[in-house]
Amino acid sequence: xxxxxxxxxxxxxxxxxxxxxxxxxxxxxxxxxxxxxxxxxxxxxxxxxxxxxxxxxxxxxxxxxxxxxxxxxxxxxxxxxxxxxxxxxxxxxxxxxxxxxxxxxxxxxxxxxxxxxxxxxxxxxxxxxxxxxxxxxxxxxxxxxxxxxxxxxxxxxxxxxxxxxxxxxxxxxxxxxxxxxxxxxxxxxxxxxxxxxxxxxxxxxxxxxxxxxxxxxxxxxxxxxxxxxxxxxxxxxxxxxxxxxxxxxxxxxxxxxxxxxxxxxxxxxxxxxxxxxxxxxxxxxxxxxxxxxxxxxxxxxxxxxxxxxxxxxxxxxxxxxxxxxxxxxxxxxxxxxxxxxxxxxxxxxxxxxxxxxxxxxxxxxxxxxxxxxxxxxxxxxxxxxxxxxxxxxxxxxxxxxxxxxxxxxxxxxxxxxxxxxxxxxxxxxxxxxxxxxxxxxxxxxxxxxxxxxxxxxxxxxxx
Amino acid sequence: xxxxxxxxxxxxxxxxxxxxxxxxxxxxxxxxxxxxxxxxxxxxxxxxxxxxxxxxxxxxxxxxxxxxxxxxxxxxxxxxxxxxxxxxxxxxxxxxxxxxxxxxxxxxxxxxxxxxxxxxxxxxxxxxxxxxxxxxxxxxxxxxxxxxxxxxxxxxxxxxxxxxxxxxxxxxxxxxxxxxxxxxxxxxxxxxxxxxxxxxxxxxxxxxxxxxxxxxxxxxxxxxxxxxxxxxxxxxxxxxxxxxxxxxxxxxxxxxxxxxxxxxxxxxxxxxxxxxxxxxxxxxxxxxxxxxxxxxxxxxxxxxxxxxxxxxxxxxxxxxxxxxxxxxxxxxxxxxxxxxxxxxxxxxxxxxxxxxxxx
Ligand SMILES: Cc1cc2nc3c(=O)[nH]c(=O)nc-3n(C[C@H](O)[C@H](O)[C@H](O)COP(=O)(O)OP(=O)(O)OC[C@H]3O[C@@H](n4cnc5c(N)ncnc54)[C@H](O)[C@@H]3O)c2cc1C
Ligand code: SF4
Ligand code: SF4
Numbered sequence: 134x135x136x137x138x139x140x141x142x143x144x145x146x147x148x149x150x151x152x153x154x155x156x157x158x159x160x161x162x163x164x165x166x167x168x169x170x171x172x173x174x175x176x177x178x179x180x181x182x183x184x185x186x187x188x189x190x191x192x193x194x195x196x197x198x199x200x201x202x203x204x205x206x207x208x209x210x211x212x213x214x215x216x217x218x219x220x221x222x223x224x225x226x227x228x229x230x231x232x233x234x235x236x237x238x239x240x241x242x243x244x245x246x247x248x249x250x251x252x253x254x255x256x257x258x259x260x261x262x263x264x265x266x267x268x269x270x271x272x273x274x275x276x277x278x279x280x281x282x283x284x285x286x287x288x289x290x291x292x293x294x295x296x297x298x299x300x301x302x303x304x305x306x307x308x309x310x311x312x313x314x315x316x317x318x319x320x321x322x323x324x325x326x327x328x329x330x331x332x333x334x335x336x337x338x339x340x341x342x343x344x345x346x347x348x349x350x351x352x353x354x355x356x357x358x359x360x361x362x363x364x365x366x367x368x369x370x371x372x373x374x375x376x377x378x379x380x381x382x383x384x385x386x387x388x389x390x391x392x393x394x395x396x397x398x399x400x401x402x403x404x405x406x407x408x409x410x411x412x413x414x415x416x417x418x419x420x421x422x423x424x425x426x427x428x429x430x431x432x433x434x435x436x437x438x439x440x441x442x443x444x445x446x447x448x449x450x451x452x453x454x455x456x457x458x459x460x461x462x463x464x465x466x467x468x469x470x471x472x473x474x475x476x477x478x479x480x481x482x483x484x485x486x487x488x489x490x491x492x493x494x495x496x497x498x499x500x501x502x503x504x505x506x507x508x509x510x511x512x513x514x515x516x517x518x519x520x521x522x523x524x525x526x527x528x529x530x531x532x533x534x535x536x537x538x539x540x541x542x543x544x545x546x547x548x549x550x551x552x553x554x555x556x557x558x559x560x561x562x563x564x565x566x567x568x569x570x571x572x573x574x575x576x577x578x579x580x581x582x583x584x585x586x587x588x589x590x591x592x593x594x595x596x
Numbered sequence: 597x598x599x600x601x602x603x604x605x606x607x608x609x610x611x612x613x614x615x616x617x618x619x620x621x622x623x624x625x626x627x628x629x630x631x632x633x634x635x636x637x638x639x640x641x642x643x644x645x646x647x648x649x650x651x652x653x654x655x656x657x658x659x660x661x662x663x664x665x666x667x668x669x670x671x672x673x674x675x676x677x678x679x680x681x682x683x684x685x686x687x688x689x690x691x692x693x694x695x696x697x698x699x700x701x702x703x704x705x706x707x708x709x710x711x712x713x714x715x716x717x718x719x720x721x722x723x724x725x726x727x728x729x730x731x732x733x734x735x736x737x738x739x740x741x742x743x744x745x746x747x748x749x750x751x752x753x754x755x756x757x758x759x760x761x762x763x764x765x766x767x768x769x770x771x772x773x774x775x776x777x778x779x780x781x782x783x784x785x786x787x788x789x790x791x792x793x794x795x796x797x798x799x800x801x802x803x804x805x806x807x808x809x810x811x812x813x814x815x816x817x818x819x820x821x822x823x824x825x826x827x828x829x830x831x832x833x834x835x836x837x838x839x840x841x842x843x844x845x846x847x848x849x850x851x852x853x854x855x856x857x858x859x860x861x862x863x864x865x866x867x868x869x870x871x872x873x874x875x876x877x878x879x880x881x882x883x884x885x886x887x888x889x890x891x892x893x894x895x896x897x898x899x900x901x902x903x904x905x906x907x908x909x910x911x912x913x914x915x916x917x918x919x920x921x922x923x924x925x926x927x928x929x930x931x932x933x934x935x936x937x938x939x940x941x942x943x944x945x946x947x948x949x950x951x952x953x954x955x
Contacts, residue, residue, distance in 0.1 A: 175663055182659045185619055244790040246622030250631050250952075263789055264657030265619030271656060271800040389659055391616040391666075451634045453616040 134307070137283055141167045142595040143588075144303055144316035146290045146356055148172065149179030150266075150577055151559025152322035153273035154584025155591070157241055159320075160280040162592035167314065168277065169288040169305055171323070172351040176387075177286060178270030179324050180348035180532070180560070180576075183389040185249065185266060186259040187581060188574030190232045197245040198235075200257045204228050207258075211572055218568025226541055227566055227575075230582040235260055238581065242272030251450050254419060259574040266577075288312075290356050293319065293555075295363055298547075300555050317554060318591040321545070322584060324560040325533040326354020327374055328386060333530070336372045343435040345379060347529045350386040357561055360537060366546045369534035369564025375571050376426025381436060381525030382454050394524050395449035397425060398512050399494065400439035401483055402526065404432040407466070407475030409483070413439075414511035417497065418449075423571055430528040437526035438469055440480070442516045448494045456522035465521045484515035532576065536564035543587040554594055556587035603676035608636050610673045611644065613666055620654040622789040625779075625946055626674070627654070632952045643763035645677035646942035649785045651794035651806075652875050675877035682934050685755040685762070695930040697879055699886030702927065706890070709919035716740075717915050727839035727905065728914045734831065734838075737918075741925070748928040755929060756941050765945040776943035783807050797870040806867055813860030813891060814936075819853025820895065839905060851902065854895040861892025880932075887932040894920045 145156045148170025160166045170177050190207050191198050207228045211219060239245070244263040248256035255261075262269045277284060285307055292304040303314040326332050328350045333341035361367055383392035398418050404410055411428050415421055429437040446456070459465035462480050463473035486502035492514055501510045536557075537545050543556040559580035566579060601609065611630060614620065621627040625647050633640055652671045660666035679696055686692035694701045722733040759765075779785065786794045786807045793804040826845035830836045840846045865888050873881050897917035904913050927933060 175661070244622075244792075246789065249618050249621050250628070251618070261622075262619075263622040264653060265617075265659065267659045268619075268653075268657035275801055384665055387659075387664060389617075390619070391613055391660075393616075447634065451612070451615045453613050455612075 134285065134312075137167065138165060139315065141165050141283075141314070141316040143167070143318045143320065143591045144169060144314050145320045145322060146293075146303065147179065147322035147324060147559070147561075148177045148284075148286075149322065149324060149559060149580070150181035150184075150269065150273070151561075151580035151584040151587075152320070153270070153277060154581050155320040155322060155556070155558050155588035156277055156282050157273060157280060158585045158588025159318075159592040160277070160282050162589065162596070164318075164592040164595055166277075166280075166282045167316065168282060168284045169290055169303070169314065170284065170286050171289040172286065172349065174286045176349060176351065177274065178267060179352055181580065182265075182267040182270050183348050183387075184262070184269070184577050185390065186255065186261040186574045187234070187577035188231065188258055188572060189235050189260045189578070190228050191235075192232070195235065197247050197260055198257060202258050207231075210258075211566075211575070214570035214572050215568050216570065218570075219566050223539075223541060224566050227579055227582045230585075231578045234578070234581045234585070237585070238269075241276045243269045244272070255573065290323065292359055293321070293356060293363070295552065298550060298553050300552060317595045319555050320584075320587045320591055321356055321360070321537070321555065321557040321561055322559045322580070322587075323356045324349075324352035324354075325536070325563075326357055327352060327530045327533045329353040332358075333374065333533075337374070337430075340430060340435050343527065344376065344430065345381075345383050345388065345392075345527050345529045346386045347377075347379065347383075347388055347392070347531050348386070352560070354533070357535070357537065360545070364547050365552075366538040366548065367535060367564075368538040368562075369536050369568060371535040373535075373569070374533045375423065375531040376430060376528040377422050377531060378425035378429045378437065378526040379529035380452060380454055381527040383527070383529065388529070391453040392529060393422070393450075394439065394452055394526065395422070396439050396441055396445075396452070396524060397422070397526075399445035399448050399514075400441045400524075401480070401509070401516060402437050402439045403471070403476060403479055404438070405434050405436055405471070407472050407479050409479055409505075409507045410437075412508055412510050414501070414509045414513060416511075419573075425526070426528040426530075429526050435528055438471060439524045439526055440465065440476070440516060441522045441524075442514075442518045443520055443522070444514060444518045445494075446522050452524065456524055458520050458522050460519045460521070462516065462521055465523050469523050469525065480516050483509070483513075484517060487513050487515040531571070532560055532563070534564045534568065536560070536562045538562070539565055539583070541586075542590050543583045544590065554591075556591055558583040558587040603673070603680045604638055604641055607641050607645065607673040607677045610668050610670055611636055611641070613660065613668060614654075614670065617660075619659075620657060620670075623653040623657070624649065624651065624785045624789065625943075626670075628952055629946060629949070632949070639762045639764055641677050642681045642759070643942055643945060645674040645681060646759075646763075646938045647785070647946060648674040648678065649783070649794075649939075650675055650876055651786050651788060651796065652871075653788050653795050653802075655875050656795050656800035669875065671875045672877065675875075678935075678938075679877045679880050681759070681762075682755075682938060685758045686929050686934070687751060687754060692930045695927050696883045696932070699882035699889075702883065702886040702890060702923065702931070705927070706919060706923050709922045710916060713915040713919045713922070714912070717911060726837070728901070728910055729838060731911050731914050732918075741922070744922055744925045748925055751929040752934060752937050755934065756937050759938060759941050760945065763942070763945055765941070766948045768944060768948065772944050772947035775947040776940055779943050780940055783810060786810070797867045805863065809860045809863030809867065811860075812856045813864060816853045816856025816858075816860055816895065817891070819849045820857065820898070821853075823847070823850030823853060847902070850898065854899040854902075857895035858892055858899070861888050861895065864888050865892070884932050887927075890920060890924055890927075890931075894924055 142164035143166045145152045156166045246263040287308045379392040466473040466476035486505045502513045539562045544551045545555045654670045660668040683692040792802040796806040823846045901913045
């Protein structure tokens with residue numbers, strides 16, 4: 134900090150993908166830049182360090198992407214998941230700009246690889262980072278350092294000080310010491326608020342305290358709250374968050390990708406009382422995994438139990454923790470803390486409703502139960518071949534939807550007009566485009582596109 | 597890393613996390629190989645460990661390294677299993693345990709060898725002979741070195757056979773050998789997958805240094821080996837005895853080979869000092885460093901011996917050079933030297949198993 138100038142051209146709040154894209158873009162345009170990353174160095178990079186790919190439009194094959202994926206198809210995919218809850222012009226901007234991101238990312242150190250094993254369905258639409266999101270974050274930090282960008286870790290921004298239509302300075306606590314940071318322009322890229330359980334509990338109800346947070350514990354929405362309190366315009370449903378069903382034994386925070394479970398389509402899923410509550414075979418897993426977070430969240434104690442028999446145990450990606458295993462259904466129920474009689478009854482009812490027919494794990498096989506209140510419409514194989522396996526499921530929160538409303542220049546607004554020297558990028562403004570649902574790889578696209586826009590606008594502002 | 601786990605159990609714990617993640621699939625051969633299994637037998641771990649080149653890419657790219665509770669450190673975990681496998685498959689195991697770990701042990705053996713050669717040189721000085729054969733007759737040399745080379749090599753062969761059994765290697769075809777030699781010749785697994793090198797000595801930045809120094813060492817060593825081999829042929833088949841002039845095969849191979857080895861040893865030594873010891877098998881750091889110095893010593897004394905031709909230094913330099921060579925040979929099954937044999941075996945076995953990602 135000794136070598137910091139008294140006034141930076143640009144101060145960037147956050148240290149994930151969006152922050153780094155903004156900082157690098159501005160520095161290359163000649164601005165002096167400071168990155169304020171709230172996390173310690175070992176945890177730098179927010180949720181970006183847990184990612185694996187971004188969704189990229191392209192008009193023809195372009196390493197590592199196959200085929201082509203054009204604007205309209207991309208937009209259709211987005212419309213489908215958001216059920217129309219999107220700002221179409223911002224969405225088109227993000228989609229169109231994504232094509233240009235790929236070469237930009239490579240120029241700044243990111244490397245790509247063909248889609249990972251088990252994700253072939255994404256090889257056309259999503260470009261995978263070689264080594265995953267942390268490798269991407271590392272590459273950007275190296276590029277930033279080479280560009281002379283100053284980087285402060287454990288630098289928690291507490292307050293963004295506004296006077297009229299301008300931001301004058303930030304109040305920051307750096308490694309426990311309060312500090313005022315002055316700059317001529319500011320970019321907010323500090324992610325969502327999903328790590329603040331109190332906030333989640335206020336929005337969702339006390340059940341939210343049983344949720345697991347898949348990403349960084351440092352995205353607590355402090356800056357978002359501060360801006361909302363100052364009347365910044367917001368977008369996105371404040372009561373909603375994106376949650377998937379993950380392994381109940383995952384750490385409270387930061388369990389990341391490995392805690393996901395892909396077993397549901399080949400299981401029956403029961404709740405605490407041993408009852409099934411939703412069609413496990415409704416669709417292929419990539420299309421359904423995002424609804425299971427909510428389904429489990431709605432069950433008593435926010436917990437579910439996926440039960441499998443040995444016929445199906447090798448049909449899905451390995452899990453990070455070994456499954457609970459037992460030779461009988463009752464034994465399995467016991468080990469998982471469930472009422473053996475209730476589970477036995479559910480399994481017997483289910484098995485009796487299964488019908489013979491061909492079973493195809495990789496396609497909708499139409500092998501369905503008959504006569505159940507909660508049917509299973511594909512992959513309905515009776516649970517009868519020991520040993521039996523079980524996983525506990527809990528809702529794992531990926532991100533929140535509430536954010537700052539921005540325009541096509543990534544500028545932040547109050548009801549009286551734009552704040553002249555303030556831009557936002559990434560998760561903190563993603564609600565502008567992603568009002569509901571989720572499209573794999575779109576979070577990083579939004580961060581990269583709007584990070585670059587914010588960096589460019591901020592640099593032009595101070596030039 | 598948890599201290600209460602054996603190397604195998606700790607590696608298994610970590611590999612099972614990777615297998616649910618797979619983000620590092622593009623770095624090297626280890627991660628694709630891992631996708632063949634859901635559970636990992638000891639032999640699977642031995643194979644994965646010997647495929648790993650300790651490039652450290654998967655450490656710096658991992659979102660689960662300490663202080664995260666998953667505490668991943670794949671380069672170290674695999675290094676521990678790897679060294680453990682070399683020790684366990686060596687015979688006698690006790691020798692490997694001592695020399696893999698302790699540079700001091702190697703230095704001690706060197707002192708003994710030095711003393712012995714100085715003594716032998718005064719004792720066995722021949723009546724006639726030119727060059728260094730004036731100090732030690734050719735036949736005496738062969739008598740000493742042939743068994744010192746062949747016996748350790750035989751021990752290595754037995755270890756590699758056991759390795760093959762343990763990892764379930766199949767029938768070897770020419771294509772597998774070609775593939776493995778090609779990968780070793782280019783050190784493909786140190787390329788980072790993107791061809792920009794590895795993360796050995798400069799944190800999360802990629803450099804080619806380790807690959808370059810390693811290749812200088814490896815090809816330098818092979819050239820020196822070729823020098824000795826061509827000298828042997830010339831001696832027996834052509835009746836042309838040492839000393840050889842600069843424009844002869846032994847010297848044309850030997851001098852550049854020796855220079856490459858010296859440069860390689862210097863480079864590898866410096867990189868090792870700069871690299872984070874916690875990302876390797878920390879307990880064998882001393883043994884590995886000693887091995888690098890020994891290789892450098894073999895080359896340096898060989899070059900010095902050549903430079904000193906005709907001077908009074910030939911005697912002591914010859915003793916020193918022969919002592920270093922002797923130690924290198926004797927320790928072949930018990931030092932880092934075995935890594936070459938195991939690494940090749942792992943690559944051949946992997947070629948035989950086929951690429952699991954292109955089923
Ligand atoms: C497990 C997991 C996997 C995912 N996989 C993908 C994927 O493959 N593809 C994809 O597109 N998206 C994925 N996402 C979503 C993706 O992570 C986000 O959309 C994206 O990372 C958002 O980037 P960002 O820069 O806005 O936020 P982040 O990367 O989360 O960065 C926010 C930064 O702000 C810092 N910060 C927070 N508060 C403060 C403060 N008060 N002061 C200073 N700094 C602060 C944090 O420390 C952090 O560095 C995944 C998310 C999770 C949880
Ligand atoms: S080292 Fe870490 S990032 Fe790489 S595959 Fe393993 S768990 Fe994933
Ligand atoms: S250290 Fe390098 S070679 Fe070893 S497993 Fe990791 S990425 Fe592969």
